[in-house]
Amino acid sequence: MLNWKKLKKPIIALAPMADYTDEPFGLMCKKFGAQVIFREMVSADAIAHGNAKTFKMLAINKKERPVIQQIFGNDPKIMAEATKIICKISAPDGIDINMGCPMQKVVKNFHGAALMKDAALAATIVKEVKKAVKIPVSVKTRLGWEKKDEILSFAPIIEKAGADLISIHGRTKKQGYAGEANWKIIAQTKKLLKIPVLANGGIFTREDVNKCLTATNADGVLIARGALGNPWIFSDTTPTLEETIKIILQHAALQVKQYGDYGLILLRKHLVFYFKGIPHNKIIKTKLNQVSILSQLENLLAELLTEQHNIT
Numbered sequence: 154m155l156n157w158k159k160l161k162k163p164i165i166a167l168a169p170m171a172d173y174t175d176e177p178f179g180l181m182c183k184k185f186g187a188q189v190i191f192r193e194m195v196s197a198d199a200i201a202h203g204n205a206k207t208f209k210m211l212a213i214n215k216k217e218r219p220v221i222q223q224i225f226g227n228d229p230k231i232m233a234e235a236t237k238i239i240c241k242i243s244a245p246d247g248i249d250i251n252m253g254c255p256m257q258k259v260v261k262n263f264h265g266a267a268l269m270k271d272a273a274l275a276a277t278i279v280k281e282v283k284k285a286v287k288i289p290v291s292v293k294t295r296l297g298w299e300k301k302d303e304i305l306s307f308a309p310i311i312e313k314a315g316a317d318l319i320s321i322h323g324r325t326k327k328q329g330y331a332g333e334a335n336w337k338i339i340a341q342t343k344k345l346l347k348i349p350v351l352a353n354g355g356i357f358t359r360e361d362v363n364k365c366l367t368a369t370n371a372d373g374v375l376i377a378r379g380a381l382g383n384p385w386i387f388s389d390t391t392p393t394l395e396e397t398i399k400i401i402l403q404h405a406a407l408q409v410k411q412y413g414d415y416g417l418i419l420l421r422k423h424l425v426f427y428f429k430g431i432p433h434n435k436i437i438k439t440k441l442n443q444v445s446i447l448s449q450l451e452n453l454l455a456e457l458l459t460e461q462h463n464i465t
């Protein structure tokens with residue numbers, strides 16, 4: 154069974170990202186060395202109500218493990234019930250509770266980051282979910298709802314409630330995803346806790362990983378946007394153009410395996426990120442957004458490679 158305290162440090166993990174950190178992307182990041190994969194949040198209410206579409210999001214490939222399934226909600230009993238159901242369906246290696254999502258549709262229901270405003274409720278959720286399962290239960294949260302030092306009182310409450318790990322995004326809910334992540338406050342919080350801490354926010358390169366670890370003294374990091382179109386951030390290598398194209402095709406093949414040809418439509422949002430690092434013309438960009446079968450993507454990428462060779 155996963156034991157956060159015993160994992161090799163530093164823990165370099167893929168952060169949960171709705172619509173991105175599914176099985177194919179998890180496999181890609183794992184291939185490049187991500188030690189732990191956090192699966193995107195699923196609604197505890199939807200799970201408890203038997204929503205088939207949400208069940209599908211739980212898929213885990215054993216090659217991705219350890220995989221942590223994140224849930225969101227605010228009713229301790231429903232969250233505990235959902236956790237039990239998830240464990241029966243996909244047996245994740247850990248459960249993570251979302252206490253950081255800033256999206257209006259989430260916080261208006263007092264889910265996600267809103268839980269930072271009610272530490273007693275947040276603690277009860279941790280306790281109930283812990284009681285429901287034997288696997289580790291963690292919390293992912295932010296510096297605060299409004300002020301950047303709220304975490305200094307919130308994190309010890311979460312630890313006392315029994316959380317096995319806490320991941321801290323170095324921004325407040327008010328900041329959303331903008332501005333620099335504040336790693337100093339993460340460092341201050343780390344000093345107050347005995348449980349392992351993962352630092353998150355603003356890690357876009359391998360260098361950033363080291364800088365963040367030094368600045369926070371955290372047990373590891375969670376990489377989010379820095380992994381999009383860039384799964385090799387988990388390794389020490391930077392692929393050549395030829396290698397990048399192979400990586401994209403591997404990702405595409407996994408998408409098709411998981412979702413059929415529709416997987417290529419779902420891949421488009423990843424292609425935008427992969428192509429940030431590749432010089433290309435507008436025509437190719439337009440064609441990329443029309444790809445609907447794998448051979449089209451293969452041809453397009455071959456075309457791009459020839460074009461690049463002709464330029465250089």
Ligand SMILES: Cc1cc2nc3c(=O)[nH]c(=O)nc-3n(C[C@H](O)[C@H](O)[C@H](O)COP(=O)(O)O)c2cc1C
Nearest residue numbers: 168169170171193194293322354355356376377378
């Ligand atoms: C598209 C997208 C989806 C996200 N979905 C989730 C989610 O499901 N659960 C969660 O805890 N955080 C989610 N996040 C937040 C990230 O995990 C991370 O905390 C945030 O992006 C800050 O890290 P970064 O600066 O390295 O991107 C999401 C972020 C993005 C960009």
